[in-house]
Amino acid sequence: MLKRLSLLALSVSAPLHAAPHLDSARAQQLADLPYWIALGHYEKGKLGGWRSYVDDRKFFLADDGAHHPAQELQATVAALYAPSSLGNQHAQCVFPARTRWLREQLTLTDLPRPDCSEYREWYADVAPHSAALIFPAAYLNSPSSMFGHTLLRIDKADTHSNETSLLSYAINFGAYIEGSDNSILYAWKGLAGGYPGLFALMPYQDKLSEYRSLENRDLWEYQLNLTPEETGRMVEHVWELKQVQFDYFFFDENCSYRLLELLQVARPSLDLTSQFPLTAIPTDTVKAVKQSGLVADTRYRPSRERELLARAEPLDAEEQQQVLALSADTAQLHSPGFTALPRERQALVQDAAYRLERYRANGQERDPAQATRSFELLRAINRNPPPPLQIEKPGLPEExxxxxxxxxxxxxxxxxxxxxxxxxxxxxxxxxxxxxxxxxxxxxxxxxxxxxxxxxxxxxxxxxxxxxxxxxxxxxxxxxxxxxxxxxxxxxxxxxxxxxxxxxxxxxxxxxxxxxxxxxxxxxxxxxxxxxxxxxxxxxxxxxxxxxxxxxxxxxxxxxxxxxxxxxxxxxxxxxxxxxxxxxxxxxxxxxxxxxxxxxxxxxxxxxxxxxxxxxx
Structure with missing residues (x-):
């Protein structure tokens, strides 16, 4: 559609700028560079030639751009010179990563200047400065999560100094599912490539809540040493992938493999995807990222279930029964059995009861009675706070x-x-x-x-x-x-x-x-x-x-x-x-x-x- 609009605009009005002549040898030289290959998600075909992992016609400007990187490059250069009146539909607005790179490689100083308001506002809102690779640990009760999962968090310049990572955005790639397939059908279609895969940008807090609370999964955050420029390049390309469909397969062309491709866009010198010719299991991709020297720091976030079990671990059998009693009826806070406990044990019991209530509320519709019990327990905790929760960090999944x-x-x-x-x-x-x-x-x-x-x-x-x-x-x-x-x-x-x-x-x-x-x-x-x-x-x-x-x-x-x-x-x-x-x-x-x-x-x-x-x- 974009290609047709561009050609139509060029045919009905005299262009203000003429696209430079790009001979086939120069186009082929540029198309063979790792960065252009990464932008097109190309791989060498089994019988020679190229093929793109992208399974969406609208991503390509050339008729056979999915199989010919040089043709796609030449079509992109031509589209960059379309009249600026196309506005947000202009190739420069739709493909900002391609535009920036081709401008640098070909010294394109005479490009039209369309008003890319939608992209500018989106990019300013994300404000990319640094990135972290997030690994939610394996969760056996979900077929799509048995091997774990990976996503990327994009942080702003002041995120770490202000400790506001919960306000960051997350880049996630996953299967797009319409309807409600059962687990067996979901697993089969995921193995056979029956779902399209899509990139999505969403608040990191939403993903954190989903994994830590709803699915009770530990999270590992690997802070990457990407520069602001490299992080910006990656986010530019994410804009180009909006609503663009890929094939999705559980074992190879999955969440982790696609994120490795994004990291290669951020830093073209990386060679990550070639390490996974058959399968791309999330823990293995985390190892590859770490071995490439990208990881600067690691942080562990325990699940709500692990926090609850850690708080309840020092409690004896009678105290655990008190936890169940308090979570069922906060009037038990004044019962003789509870008040007879030493004050420091009361603090542990009521904190465990509060955590149990919040755990049970995960994924459920709001229950006013349960909310009232949680509030009463929280008031009791404020009057008699427990000691800080100490959780033993499990072994690093990539090790x-x-x-x-x-x-x-x-x-x-x-x-x-x-x-x-x-x-x-x-x-x-x-x-x-x-x-x-x-x-x-x-x-x-x-x-x-x-x-x-x-x-x-x-x-x-x-x-x-x-x-x-x-x-x-x-x-x-x-x-x-x-x-x-x-x-x-x-x-x-x-x-x-x-x-x-x-x-x-x-x-x-x-x-x-x-x-x-x-x-x-x-x-x-x-x-x-x-x-x-x-x-x-x-x-x-x-x-x-x-x-x-x-x-x-x-x-x-x-x-x-x-x-x-x-x-x-x-x-x-x-x-x-x-x-x-x-x-x-x-x-x-x-x-x-x-x-x-x-x-x-x-x-x-x-x-x-x-x-x-x-x-x-």
Whole structure:
């Protein structure tokens, strides 16, 4: 549309300025420079040539600008000389980053001067001076947030001296969703590129409230050492991307990848995106930004849930019951049980009760009764304030192990020795090094394991499409459900004493409890649907259980699990497994696994394996 308007204007009125002649060699030279490639979001095509990640015709001025950077550059130069009467629709107003760069590269001193009032007012409101990369930690209960998220905060010149970062703006890239797709459909469309991706500029306080409060996610803020000029270049380009659609894929062309492109616009000497040819998991992109030397300082903001748990941690069982009583009825502030507490304990209890009320109000419509209780508790806190809240900072997420895992194991299954070779694309299980990862969280995507038995007998042992487990401990104040879901191919006992490769989907829900420091116990009821060649029916359902203990010890992580599946066709399958990982280094682990399987189809089977795990992106 912009191109047509420009051409129409040029054809019906004599231009006041003539565009300079730009020969193809000079245009190609400029188009090959990293900054122009970054502005067009171009990448080398698999079969040669170029393609732009932008999936929106209105972003390009040349007919085939998405595939020819030089043609797009020449069309842009021509559009810059359109009559200034186009006002806010002029190419200079729509593409300020392109305009500034081409003016500098070609010494364009005779450009028209359209009144770009909309852009000028927007840029003045943002007033970019510095930037911070924001990482909201992983949140398993949201499919789009299982791997964490990244966004950019744009600060003004006085933000840090006045401590007014909450008044800054945030640059966010995300999937644009119309309607209310359920979690399964959302995950599938996100994997398959079924949503368009859009950039958005919004108040940082709104995003902070969304992540820390509504989703109960810790936030890490990485202050970047971008200069005011570099930050301004990046914000210029964000204006060019208003309502411009990209393809969106969870694993590569996602929030984190797009922000890396913006950072390359800010500082063209950076080479960040080339490090992620297959996947762009947010923690990995944070590592890349840090390794590039961009990070000047790091700040941690705990979630409301973590703040509540930290305040309640020193309370005994009776005091935690007092917290529940106060949050339900503030008249309990005058009860004999509460007033009998020492004054310093009263301060802790009423502060925990206030935090619990605010936690419960997250994402809910305003409840006048709840608001009144919160106000009364706040008045009590003001009369008897608690000591400052001390929260132990968790491990930096970018210092956890790498996301991709190569696996090499040797073991025996009954009297047969084997070697096992594995690759997991992403990214963490319960026994992996837990530093920088949520406790009790498991997210595995695309894991393949091959076995080579004696006699060069090869077989696919398993192919996991996804295995997700969330084991969050329950306590007196918070009662989260634990859950798991998995699907793919795996070997199970067959009726001829062999192992049969079956396809399955299973899931479960239950509870997790903190049994001791660094010890979790869990119990879940499960359901399974399986296709097994030894079964008469095509699809066989089963109900079952999954229970166990997870212990973080001096060597690493140990898990002891018992599972059972009771099929409607009479098959009963149970297993007992033990896994202990030794953390040799951040990205190297040695795991000992032992398992005993029981099945009505065959005799019990024993398996032991020693496995080396190398975490490498």
């Amino acid at each position: 956890g192990h790498e996301s991709r895992t190569w696996q090499l194991g040797v073991g025996t299954r009954d009297d047969r020795a084997y070697a096992e070779y594995g690759l997991r694309m992403a990214y963490h299980d319960l026994n992996d090094n837990a530093y920088g990862f949520p406790l009790g969280a498991q997210i595995e995507i695309l894991q393949l394991k091959l076995r080579q038995y004696e006699g060069n007998d090869w077989q696919v042992q398993r192919l996991d499409l996804a295995t997700i487990r969330s084991l969050t401990p329950r306590n007196a104040l918070l009662q989260p459900w634990s859950w798991q879901v998995a699907g793919g191919l795996e070997r199970v006992p067959g009726k001829h004493g062999d192992e049969v490769l079956v396809s399955h989907v299973n899931g479960g829900a239950g509870g997790t409890w903190q049994l001791a420091d660094e010890v979790l116990g869990f119990a879940l009821g499960t359901a399974r649907v399986e296709h097994h060649n030894d079964f008469a029916e095509f699809i066989s359902p089963a109900a079952g259980f999954n229970t166990g203990v997870l212990w973080r010890n001096g060597l690493g992580n140990l898990s002891l699990e018992a599972k059972g599946d009771f099929f409607t066709n009479g098959e009963v399958r149970r297993s007992l497994s033990l896994n202990q990982q030794w953390e040799l280094s951040r990205n190297l682990g040695l795991r000992l696994s032992a398992k005993r399987e029981f099945s009505h189809l065959t005799s019990a089977q024993n398996e032991v394996m020693l496995e080396m795990k190398w975490y490498h992106y």
